[in-house]
Amino acid sequence: MEAGDASAAGALTAEGFARVTDAILDAVGSVIDGKPDAVRSALVCLLAEGHLLIEDVPGVGKTMLARALATSVDATVRRIQFTPDLLPGDVTGVSVYNPVEREFEFKQGAIFANIVIADEINRSSPKTQSALLEAMEERQVTVDGRTHYVPDPFLVVATQNPLEMEGTYALPEAQRDRFMMRISMGYPDPRSEALMLRQRDTVNPLDQLAPVVSAEEVAGLIAWARAVHVAPAIEDYAVALAQATRTHSDLRLGASPRATLQLVRAAKVWAALDGRGFVIPDDITALLAPVFAHRLIPTRAAGGARAASAADAIATILDRIAASVRVPIASRQ
DSSP, X not given: OXXXXXXXXXXXXXXXXXXXXXHHHHHHHTTSTTOHHHHHHHHHHHHTTOOEEEEOOTTSSHHHHHHHHHHHTTOOEEEEEOOTTOOHHHHHEEEEEETTTTEEEEEEOTTOSSEEXXXXXXXXXXXXXXXXXXXXXXXXXXXXXEEEEOOSSOEEEEEEOOTTSTTOOOOOHHHHTTOSEEEOOOOOOHHHHHHHHHHTTTOOGGGGXXXXXXXXXXXXXXXXXXXXXXXXXXXXXXXXXXXXXXXXXXXXXXXXXXXXXXXXXXXXXXXXXTTOSBOOHHHHHHHHHHHHGGGOEEOTTTTTXXXXXXXXXXXXXXXXHHHHSOOOOOOOO
């Protein structure tokens, strides 16, 4: 973190953080009608330095959400349409020979933006999907032995179609584990859909959206959220939840240590959005399903044979785990 970011973060208060982030949420919410939970999740991933996976049917506003968030924080945004013929170099960039300089020059791929929309990521081959791995984890790209750093802040918002749809490739476990959260947009309620018909017939709501904060100010928000206090008892609670997924008889694959780390990071931002400088157990449990569910694989006996039944089985298992793990209670002085 730069010195300027540190001073800006130090001057920020819990109330100031909540006020600024409420303005961002309102701005994005003016474009995404009736989906406050999805908007909040996207902002949590941005400020917790994670990545977001949105799984849903086409046409429910997945790409619009990412573009609205990018506009609200005055960030650069690029969209990559993943197709079966997309190559890894289209994502990361390639080295091109310059005959004048007589040397190779690196031409940046679409990954070099603050917010990258990986649209329909599961329509491309696993080889192309894996081109995102290094950038998502290490925030850099290595091409021909040379390292190139992606901009800061950096967020990948990937959308994928349900696996039952034609022409999709399931994301491998290592790829899913790179995403901090997975959410579903869902269809809008009738009132929001009718409002959309009236408002968007003649104007694009993105054209009316103005930045709320700059990318530099976002760095200050990230730094402040990183410093939110997490008591040792809360850390133990998060670890106990993760451990329970690894020993559960109905799960073939439990949550990774990366999942535990990202759960706590997301909980810090979740608490900060509520104007608190400390994490409480409710922050952890509120994020348990979005952070853990896409990383877990149920046994066949528990319903893991089909994607739809697997999702239901995982939701039930997580509810049972949350009910069985002891919640820390603050001690009285």
